[in-house]
Amino acid sequence: MAISNFTRRTVVGLIAAAGLAAPAAAEVDFSGKTIEWVIPFSETGGSAKWANFFAPLLSEALPGQPTVVVKFMPGAGSTKGANWFQEQSHDDGTLLFGTSGSTQFPYLLSDPRVRYEYNDWIPVMASGTGGVAYLNAEDGAKFDGSANALKDTNFIYGSQGATRLDLVPLLAWQMLGMNVEPVFGIKGRGDGRLMFERGEANIDYQTSSGYLGGSVPLVEAGQAVPMMTWGALDADGNIVRDPTFPDIPTFKEVCEATDGCETSGEAWDAWKAFFVAGFPVQKLAFLPGDTPQEVVDAYTAAFQTVTERGDFADISSKRVGKYPVFVGDGSKAALQTATNVDDDAKQYVLNWLKEAYGVELN
Amino acid sequence: MxxxxxxxxxxxxxxxxxxxxxxxxxxxxxxxxxxxxxxxxxxxxxxxxxxxxxxxxxxxxxxxxxxxxxxxxxxxxxxxxxxxxxxxxxxxxxxxxxxxxxxxxxxxxxxxxxxxxxxxxxxxxxxxxxxxxxxxxxxxxxxxxxxxxxxxxxxxxxxxxxxxxxxxxxxxxxxxxxxxxxxxxxxxxxxxxxxxxxxxxxxxxxxxxxxxxxxxxxxxxxxxxxxxxxxxSIAKGASLGAGWxxxxxxxxxxxxxxxxxxxxxxxxxxxxxxxxxxxxxxxxxxxxxxxxxxxxxxxxxxxxxxxxxxxxxxxxxxxxxxxxxxxxxxxxxxxxxxxxxxxxxxxxxxxxxxxxxxxxxxxxxxxxxxxxxxxxxxxxxxxxxxxxxxxxxxxxxxxxxxxxxxxxxxxxxxxxxxxxxxxxxxxxxxxxxxxxxxxxxxxxxxxxxxxxxxxxxxxxxxxxxxxxxxxxxxxxxxxxxxxxxxxxxxxxxxxxxxxxxxAKMIMAEGNVQAGTKRAPLIFLLVIMAYLIVALVNANMIPDYNMTDKIIPLVIGSVSLFCCVILLIQMMRRPEGDAIFADKEIAGEDATAPHGLWSTLAWFASLIAATWVVGFILALLGFLIAFFRIRAGASWQMTLILTACGIGFMCLMAGALNRDFPPGLLQDLVSLPWPLK
Structure with a gap:
């Protein structure tokens, strides 16, 4: 990554030197300025945690050490903030915008509220997470690496809504032939875990940090049994074991072991497309579309510096999980994987949402 | 242990x-x-x-x-x-x-x-x-x-x-x-x-x-x-009785x-x-x-x-x-x-x-x-x-x-x-x-x-x-x-x-005098109209989303039922019954020197002006106009109070890193904070 960055900056430098770019590449300096990092969520969610983690580090790494403040613009399931960002143009490079899977999914599903276009924006950083599904002790005893013995059990699951990130677990369980009834309307995965702990729900999933913080103690106490992770992507785009949970099989492995579950075909393609959009590239930071290249480079270099800190692996694993952080061209590639779902996959999911939950997005 | x-x-x-x-x-x-x-x-x-x-x-x-x-x-x-x-x-x-x-x-x-x-x-x-x-x-x-x-x-x-x-x-x-x-x-x-x-x-x-x-x-x-x-003043007679x-x-x-x-x-x-x-x-x-x-x-x-x-x-x-x-x-x-x-x-x-x-x-x-x-x-x-x-x-x-x-x-x-x-x-x-x-x-x-x-x-x-x-x-x-x-x-x-x-002994609004039928009746009818519209609206939600419609339907029906009984009571009872309570008939509101609508218009004007020129500019105009015209203050007093208000607002919002509502003006030209 460092090399490609270097190369690109050299190229940009050469072009500027050759006088092809009209203004001379001004030195970017943010001294005394305040950078606003706008998050289309409230102060309470995972995205707030993510931005608050990066903000002070970014402040140190940007030229001129500007103050970086996180601003919250919640509403309409994050589409309000994203629609607002779509209207913004480059001013002095002090506006940064963060999105999450909850912003990506409505975009992918053509939600009527979406008036934003990801391809208009310039990504500068992307990061991901993983997820773990687990069962209660009683049903967990029946789990043998395949879901074959779980097909006759009725499961209940506390869900935030079928069109949210919960789409990924719900579709996975359905592909395994499991009978999972979602109880909609909970406010966060923490509430879902509480429902599981009270015995009202008997299956649950958490993102990596939620699982490590709240569910591992349940597993240790024998009250929960991990079932599968969603996995992680390798460099070639294959699903491999999640590096944070190398001992837990992936959904792909469980699916292969389960009768009637296919790891090819339209259901699998659809699941994988939405998994990629929701987990390995869950959160992205953007600059407005018309931002000059030197400002983009300044941000890229700053995020690069952040990820190269000696203690980065250590502090980030505790706060946002140990998953790769993509910078510069890496974040562009990440954006491509996160926002390109082919029409068949999209249509499959839309049909499934309608048939299984009566959800129509228009 | x-x-x-x-x-x-x-x-x-x-x-x-x-x-x-x-x-x-x-x-x-x-x-x-x-x-x-x-x-x-x-x-x-x-x-x-x-x-x-x-x-x-x-x-x-x-x-x-x-x-x-x-x-x-x-x-x-x-x-x-x-x-x-x-x-x-x-x-x-x-x-x-x-x-x-x-x-x-x-x-x-x-x-x-x-x-x-x-x-x-x-x-x-x-x-x-x-x-x-x-x-x-x-x-x-x-x-x-x-x-x-x-x-x-x-x-x-x-x-x-x-x-x-x-x-x-x-x-x-x-x-x-x-x-x-x-x-x-x-x-x-x-x-x-x-x-x-x-x-x-x-x-x-x-x-x-x-x-x-x-x-x-x-x-x-x-x-x-x-x-x-x-x-x-808030305290009647502007005097403070019992102390801390x-x-x-x-x-x-x-x-x-x-x-x-x-x-x-x-x-x-x-x-x-x-x-x-x-x-x-x-x-x-x-x-x-x-x-x-x-x-x-x-x-x-x-x-x-x-x-x-x-x-x-x-x-x-x-x-x-x-x-x-x-x-x-x-x-x-x-x-x-x-x-x-x-x-x-x-x-x-x-x-x-x-x-x-x-x-x-x-x-x-x-x-x-x-x-x-x-x-x-x-x-x-x-x-x-x-x-x-x-x-x-x-x-x-x-x-x-x-x-x-x-x-x-x-x-x-x-x-x-x-x-x-x-x-x-x-x-x-x-x-x-x-x-x-x-x-x-x-x-x-x-x-x-x-x-x-x-x-x-x-x-x-x-x-x-x-x-x-x-x-x-x-x-x-x-x-x-x-x-x-x-x-x-x-x-x-x-x-x-x-x-x-x-409940009858606790009167949160004090002992409100009852008056003629017309005004309370109109208010009741407006509420009923809203409830009916809300009920029809909830009923249009398809049945597979029963979870989304059942509560509005049940609550709306119960409320509407209460309103219908109230309506019948209003028709049958004579004027002056407690059911026709109306603060504009007697008491502080009725004898107030200023009317409801003219007072409310001041608040409305602040909001309307905000829509046009943004909050801080609107507030500037609002405070000056209010102190001069409504309160009848001297120019000196007006300007001091206005400056205090704007200053306080900017200080707090600045410290807390908060924005003000922008107006049409801010869409056209970009202004520095706090005017933006």
Missing amino acids: EVFATALPALGDAWGLILQPIVLGYLVLGVVMGLAVGVFPGLGGIAGLSLLLPFMFGMDPILGLALMIGMVAVVPTSDTFASVLMGIPGSSASQATVLDGFPMAKKGEAARALSAAFSSSLFGGLVGATFLTMFILIARPIVLAFGLPEMLMITILGLSMVAILAGRIPLKGVAAAGLGLMVGTIGEADAGGSLRMATYDIPYLTDGLKLVIVGLGIFAVPEIVSLLRQDR LDGVKDWFANIWLSVRCSIIGVVVGVIPGLGGSVVDWIAYGHSVQSTKDKSNFGKGEVRGVIGPESSNNAKEGGGLVPTLLFGIPGSGSMAIFIGAVALLGSGDIEVGPSMLKDNLDITYSIVWLLALANVVGTILCIAASGGIAKLTTIRFTYLAPFLFMLISFAAFQSGQNFEDLLALFVIGLIGIFLRRFDWSRPAFLIGFVLSNPVEKFTNQAFQIASFRFRKSFGEGMEYVFSPIVIVLILVTVVSVILGIRQ
Whole structure:
């Protein structure tokens, strides 16, 4: 990554030197300025945690050490903030915008509220997470690496809504032939875990940090049994074991072991497309579309510096999980994987949402 | 015993951590900052904490905790100023305080009300912390015993307080609560995402109305407008009666009430998912039921202040249990708190189930820092209350423009849309008419606050119950009728029966004279029209989304039924019957020198001007025009007051890093902050 960055900056430098770019590449300096990092969520969610983690580090790494403040613009399931960002143009490079899977999914599903276009924006950083599904002790005893013995059990699951990130677990369980009834309307995965702990729900999933913080103690106490992770992507785009949970099989492995579950075909393609959009590239930071290249480079270099800190692996694993952080061209590639779902996959999911939950997005 | 063997040393360690000069210094710093930002209704805790976040990174954990807890702890204390002095409910924790606190201020007893409230808060905070020190060790199984049916029953218990607050005509109270519930369902349904009384073309409505706006609109706007029309000071005759020492004595005379309400606060606060929305109403209901002479409630009964205020600080302590033990925040500020704790030190403190095992000393430090912050905050508040109470002797015309400024800004902060201001105006209008025709405003607010929990818990409990019943009948019954549920049902039934018998004596709006039929009848018909439209709208939701339509349909039908009976009664009863209560017939409003509409037009003009030139420029024009024309102040006075208002606004918003509502002008040209 460092090399490609270097190369690109050299190229940009050469072009500027050759006088092809009209203004001379001004030195970017943010001294005394305040950078606003706008998050289309409230102060309470995972995205707030993510931005608050990066903000002070970014402040140190940007030229001129500007103050970086996180601003919250919640509403309409994050589409309000994203629609607002779509209207913004480059001013002095002090506006940064963060999105999450909850912003990506409505975009992918053509939600009527979406008036934003990801391809208009310039990504500068992307990061991901993983997820773990687990069962209660009683049903967990029946789990043998395949879901074959779980097909006759009725499961209940506390869900935030079928069109949210919960789409990924719900579709996975359905592909395994499991009978999972979602109880909609909970406010966060923490509430879902509480429902599981009270015995009202008997299956649950958490993102990596939620699982490590709240569910591992349940597993240790024998009250929960991990079932599968969603996995992680390798460099070639294959699903491999999640590096944070190398001992837990992936959904792909469980699916292969389960009768009637296919790891090819339209259901699998659809699941994988939405998994990629929701987990390995869950959160992205953007600059407005018309931002000059030197400002983009300044941000890229700053995020690069952040990820190269000696203690980065250590502090980030505790706060946002140990998953790769993509910078510069890496974040562009990440954006491509996160926002390109082919029409068949999209249509499959839309049909499934309608048939299984009566959800129509228009 | 084994439990205590680990608890006592941890408690000792915790005090060792807390009682360092530097820690106490940070705590006091946090408290002072919390009091400063607590001035803004409905903003305090969250805004203040967000401001502190960047500094938490890598900070020594105990210092960071002291700073943050100092700030969070005083918000339910400091927003008492707004609710007692101005009738502005600062947060859901101080809504019930408005009912008797503000009438006391009007009687010239502001200092007494404030110091009674603060003493109760202080005491409640300490009772809460003591209780928690023991309870937190055994809390986990107890918290887990509160499933969805139990939470639904607590919500219904909260709703049953409507019976006490319904006013002279119980049917009107029920209808008002029903209307509040229906207004609460506006927007996208939690469960299936169907839209109720909203469209994607008006994105603002899809998120529903915010509590801050409804609280300000229902309580603050009508009072501000009414006082402004009368052109007097808040304290009648501009004189202050009982002082702050009387308030402390009042609290001491009612110490057992204070103890009971503190326990109510901490216990309800412990239950995750309910938060503070019901606590103060349950405490208020208990205060009413346990008072022999109920005739003063709603007119300035000090017990009506002591009860809710004892419970709301104790609740903060209780709210630590779900936050620390389960990692599930009980409120918005607790959610940021959790995030911030992860940034502290080397990031080793993980809020959640491991908290008791690995960090019991930190847990105890948090509990007692909270209690200590309460003490510091309360002492500062009591010290200030005598002076601040003098605000109630100022001619209200000089206060009103600042209050319009504050509530507009607070409303805008809740969603950062221009529509927030419009919503405030519209809800304010509803509040004005509810007040005028003696429809219970507390009942409306209780309905609104509990609308979402009622709907959510009903749907979820129903779904899980039917799941259990499918397994076996016995398992279903066991789930639905747990011992806790049965006890709660009994408490609710008793409270409703007592409430109905007592409701007639509690007149939150005073003794409102009845007048002609026409105006009250028109208001009733307008409400009925809204209910009918809402019912038709809910009925259009397809049946597979039954979870999204069932509550609006049932509640709407019940409310409409009440309204139909009211309509029949109105047709049959003679003019002058209590059912035709109308504040414009006799009393303060009727004899006020200024009219309703001309007064309201000032507020409307601020909003309209904001739409055109943005908030700060609009405010500049509004303040100058108001002081010159309405208040008749000299140019010198006008300019000084205007400068103070604008300066204060910019200072606070600048410090908290908040924006102002932009207007059309800002779309055309880009202006520097604060004009942008």
